[in-house]
Amino acid sequence: MSTQATPALCSQIRRDIVRMVHGASSGHPGGSLGCVELLAKLYFDTMNIDPSNFNMNGKGEDLFFLSNGHISPVWYSTLSRRGFFPTEELATFRKINSRVQGHPATEEGLPGIRVASGSLGQGLSVALGAAETKRLNGEGTWVYTLHGDGELQEGQIWEAAMYAAHNKIDNILSFVDCNGQQIDGPCDEVLSLSDLAGKFKAFGWHVMECDGHDLNDLQRVIDEAHSRRGSGVPCIVLMVTAMGKGVDFMEGTHKWHGVAPNDEQLADALSQLEETLGDY
Numbered sequence: 001m002s003t004q005a006t007p008a009l010c011s012q013i014r015r016d017i018v019r020m021v022h023g024a025s026s027g028h029p030g031g032s033l034g035c036v037e038l039l040a041k042l043y044f045d046t047m048n049i050d051p052s053n054f055n056m057n058g059k060g061e062d063l064f065f066l067s068n069g070h071i072s073p074v075w076y077s078t079l080s081r082r083g084f085f086p087t088e089e090l091a092t093f094r095k096i097n098s099r100v101q102g103h104p105a106t107e108e109g110l111p112g113i114r115v116a117s118g119s120l121g122q123g124l125s126v127a128l129g130a131a132e133t134k135r136l137n138g139e140g141t142w143v144y145t146l147h148g149d150g151e152l153q154e155g156q157i158w159e160a161a162m163y164a165a166h167n168k169i170d171n172i173l174s175f176v177d178c179n180g181q182q183i184d185g186p187c188d189e190v191l192s193l194s195d196l197a198g199k200f201k202a203f204g205w206h207v208m209e210c211d212g213h214d215l216n217d218l219q220r221v222i223d224e225a226h227s228r229r230g231s232g233v234p235c236i237v238l239m240v241t242a243m244g245k246g247v248d249f250m251e252g253t254h255k256w257h258g259v260a261p262n263d264e265q266l267a268d269a270l271s272q273l274e275e276t277l278g279d280y
Contacts, residue, residue, distance in 0.1 A: 003044065004044050004045055005037070005040035005041045005043075005044040005045045005215055006040075006215075007215075008274070008276035008277070009040050009044065009081065009276070009277065010036045010037055010040050010215075010246075011246070011273050011274045011275075011276050012077075012081065012274075012275065012276045012277040012278075012279075013036045013039070013040060013074065013077045013078060013081060014033055014036055014245075014246045014247070014273045015270060015273045015275060015279060016073070016076075016077035016080075016081075016087075016090055016279075016280065017029055017032045017033055017036075017073040017074055017077060018033075018247065018261060018266060018269045018270065018273070019090075019266070019270075019279065019280075020073045020076070020077070020090050020091075020093040020100075021073060021093075021260045021261065022260055022261050022262075022263075022265075022266040023091060023093060024093050024094035024095065024102075024260065025260050026094050026102065026260055027072075027073055027093065027094060027102060027258070027260055028070045028071055028072075028073065028257060028258045029073065029244065029247075029250060029256055029259070029260070029261070030179075030181070030243040030244045030250060030253075030254070030256035030257045030258075031068065031070070031071040031074075031148060031177060031179065031243060031257065032071040032072075032073040032074035033074070033243070033244050033245045033246055033247060033250065034177060034179050034212065034241040034242055034243050034244065034245045035071060035074050035146065035177055035212070035241065036074055036078075036245070036246075037212060037213050037214070037215055037218060038146065038175055038177075038212055038218060038239060039074050039075060039078040039146075040078060040215070041215055041218045041219065041222070042064060042144055043064075043078050043079070043082045044082065045219070046062075046144075046222055047061075047062040047064065047142075047144070048060075048061055048062045048141060048142075049061050049062060049082075051079075051082050051083040051084045051111070051112070052083065054084060054111040054112060056106075056114055058114060058130070059137070059139075060139060060141065061141060062141050062142045062143070062144065063114065063127070063130050063134075063141070063142075063143045063144070064143075064144045064145070064146075065114075065115060065117065065123045065126055065127040065130070065143070065144070065145045065146075066104060066117050066123065066145075066146055067117055067120070067121070067122065067123020067124060067127075067145055067146060067147045067148075067151060068117075068118070068120060068123070068146065068147055068148035068151050068177070069103040069104050069116075069117030069118025069119075069123075070102075070103060070118050070258070071148075071177075072100075072101070072102065072103055072104050072118075073093065075104065075112075076090060076093065076100050077090060079110075079111070079112040080280075081277065084110075084111040084112040085099075085110065085111050085112070087280040088280050089280075090280045091280055103116065103117065103118035104116060104117050104118065120148070120150075120151045120154050121151060121154025121155070121156040121157050122156060123145055123146075123147060124145055124147065124156075124157055124160040124161070124164075124174065125156060125159075125160045125163075127143050127144075127145045127172060127174070128143075128160055128163060128164050128167075128169055128172065130143050131143040131169050131171050131172040132167070132169060134171060135169070135171055139171075141171070142171055142172070142173060142226075143171060143172045143173075144172075144173050144174070144175070145172065145173075145174040145175065146174075146175045146176075146177065147174065147175070147176050147177065148176070148177050148179075148182070149176055149177060149178045149179065149180065149182070149187055149193060149196070150181070150182030150183070150187050150190070152176065152193055152196070153187075153190075153191050153193070158203065161200065161203040161204075161205065161234075162203055162204075164204075164205070164234040165203055165204025165205060165233070165234060166204070168232035168233070169234050170228065170229055170230065170231055170232050170233055170234055170235070171229065172234050172235070173222065173225045173235050173236075173237070174234070174235070174236045174237070175212075175236070175237045175239050176196065176236065176237070176238050176239060177212065177239055177241055178196070178212075178238050178239055178240050178241065179240075179241045179242060179243040180243075181243045181252075181253065181254040181257060182254060182257065183254065183257045183258060184254070185254050186254065196238055197209065197238060200236050200238075204233065204234075205233065205234050205235065205236050206225075206228060206231070206233045206234070206235045206236070207235075207236055207237075207238065208221045208224060208225070208235065208236070208237045208238070209221075209237065209238045209239075209240065210237055210238075210239055210240070211239075211240055212239035212240055212241035213241060213242070213245055218239075221237045225237075243256065243257070244256045246272065246273055247268075247269040247272055247273070248272060249265070249268065249269075250269070
């Protein structure tokens with residue numbers, strides 16, 4: 001098991017993703033491949049967590065909420081590689097009676113999952129409730145969230161953004177996967193998000209930007225957010241990524257938002273991704 005976020009770990013997670021989606025003939029590889037470095041950075045270098053003693057209330061631990069739950073493959077792979085459950089269970093992705101469902105769910109009791117997600121726009125509201133609870137309990141812990149850029153077309157996100165700033169919730173750090181793509185095409189063509197940084201600043205958030213595939217740049221913005229605790233201002237990172245990162249024929253196009261590779265495409269993808277920790 002890897003003990004820190006490294007390019008080798010990220011390569012293995014990407015192998016897991018394409019194999020999981022291929023095995024189920026269903027799923028969302030594009031966004032999953034684009035968010036590998038962030039999940040690795042959070043779970044292996046940043047978050048105060050205890051994979052061997054998971055519980056639903058998360059008291060005394062940092063929490064992560066995946067709002068764009070359709071990119072569950074990257075979360076499942078990261079959780080398993082971090083020790084929350086056996087990597088062999090990834091082979092049951094999207095199978096009947098599996099704990100590793102297409103969208104994260106709590107009914108099956110999969111360690112690491114505290115809320116069902118994938119109904120877009122809701123994750124920030126849930127996370128803010130958790131962050132307020134931790135603040136009221138006097139915890140020094142953090143709540144982290146991930147959102148898709150297309151997801152920000154949902155109005156509930158902006159209600160939550162207003163709430164966070166108004167209530168000075170500064171123990172939350174949110175990330176937006178800014179890959180410019182959504183299921184029906186480029187975000188700018190479907191419904192332009194315009195000046196996201198300006199929008200969040202106007203809503204009272206501290207805005208940072210980073211290269212979502214650079215582990216050092218991710219560490220930079222995480223450190224900056226942590227240094228601002230006590231300011232009463234919530235922090236958000238606009239994380240520039242490429243959908244399908246690491247697989248040349250998937251990169252930068254919405255066409256791989258929710259399409260599984262066939263046998264030939266899987267072989268091509270795996271030839272581009274080094275097996276570093278052993279396939280499940």
